Amino acid sequence: GAVVSQHPSWVICKSGTSVKIECRSLDFQATTMFWYRQFPKQSLMLMATSNEGSKATYEQGVEKDKFLINHASLTLSTLTVTSAHPEDSSFYICSARSGTSAINEQFFGPGTRLTVL
Amino acid sequence: QQQVKQSPQSLIVQKGGISIINCAYENTAFDYFPWYQQFPGKGPALLIAIRPDVSEKKEGRFTISFNKSAKQFSLHIMDSQPGDSATYFCAASVKTSGSRLTFGEGTQLTVNP
Numbered sequence: 001g002a003v004v005s006q007h008p009s010w011v012i013c014k015s016g017t018s019v020k021i022e023c024r025s026l027d028f029q030a031t032t033m034f035w036y037r038q039f040p041k042q043s044l045m046l047m048a049t050s051n052e053g054s055k056a057t058y059e060q061g062v063e064k065d066k067f068l069i070n071h072a073s074l075t076l077s078t079l080t081v082t083s084a085h086p087e088d089s090s091f092y093i094c095s096a097r098s099g100t101s102a103i104n105e106q107f108f109g110p111g112t113r114l115t116v117l
Numbered sequence: 118q119q120q121v122k123q124s125p126q127s128l129i130v131q132k133g134g135i136s137i138i139n140c141a142y143e144n145t146a147f148d149y150f151p152w153y154q155q156f157p158g159k160g161p162a163l164l165i166a167i168r169p170d171v172s173e174k175k176e177g178r179f180t181i182s183f184n185k186s187a188k189q190f191s192l193h194i195m196d197s198q199p200g201d202s203a204t205y206f207c208a209a210s211v212k213t214s215g216s217r218l219t220f221g222e223g224t225q226l227t228v229n230p
Contacts, residue, residue: 006160032215043206043220044161093160097216105151106218108160 002028004096006109013084014117021079021112023094029074030096034106035067038091050077084116121209123221130228136194138224140207143188147209149216152181152192155204155223164205165192197228 003026013019023033032051036044048064050056050071058064066088068080077096081088091113095106122141130136140150148169153161167174167181167190174181180193194201207221 004160034217041225043223044218046217049215049217091158095160095218105149105163105166106216108153108162111158111160113158 002026002096002098002107004030004094004107004109006092006094006112008112009110010113010115012115012117015085016083018080018082019084019114021081021092021094021114023077023079023096023109025075025096025098025107028096028098028107030077030098031074032097033071033077034095034097035069035077035079036093036095038093038111040091044093047079081114084114086116089114089116121207121219121221123207123224125224126222127225128227130197130226132197132199132228132230134197134228136197136201136226136228137191138205138207138226139189139191140209140221141187141189142209142219144209144211144219145188146211146213147219148212149210150181150183150190151208151210151218152179153206153208153220155206161206194226197226199228199230202226202228 005024007022035047047062048056048058056069071077093111095108151166152164154164155161165179178195183190205224208218210216210218
């Protein structure tokens with residue numbers, strides 16, 4: 001199956017700093033990428049949908065100025081958590097969907113564990 | 118209307134037994150129903166998926182049963198193994214809505230040896 005990578009796999013930062021997480025589709029072109037947040041023992045919550053070359057669409061309640069998403073190429077999307085605070089500590093997961101896919105299948109990355117001190 | 122309800126929240130099965138996880142949905146526009154398996158600290162991995170024009174799909178030990186009229190679908194894991202111990206999520210999406218996945222709450226499966 002298609003492979004999606006994330007970098008870094010984990011990051012610890014101080015409160016007030018910004019953190020960038022990269023999501024790459026390694027062997028296919030991802031016209032659409034999705035960013036999720038998952039708290040311990042909970043389900044995945046969709047934060048935003050990004051299409052290559054256009055602005056991301058954020059879910060209700062997600063601050064677009066705090067969670068900056070850039071989908072500059074067909075293989076790379078980035079999520080920047082700006083002015084991070086301890087409540088932003090979570091597991092962030094991206095997924096990617098091929099534009100050529102006839103079905104709705106999404107391929108998930110391994111996730112990034114963010115800890116804000 | 119976008120919710121997907123999943124049960125049970127946790128499940129304990131003996132090795133060799135059958136694990137059954139159920140999901141129900143409201144949005145009749147959903148046209149894709151995947152199941153994901155997630156191990157601690159990892160991203161979810163697609164296990165098996167079904168479209169509403171099929172009532173059952175089997176892949177190895179994993180089977181999805183789909184009941185369109187009842188708006189329910191379930192995952193059956195036959196001959197459950199300790200290595201199947203993980204969290205399982207059902208999901209649903211609509212292709213015309215950009216394939217955004219709506220996830221169930223998850224089921225923590227433990228298979229005892």
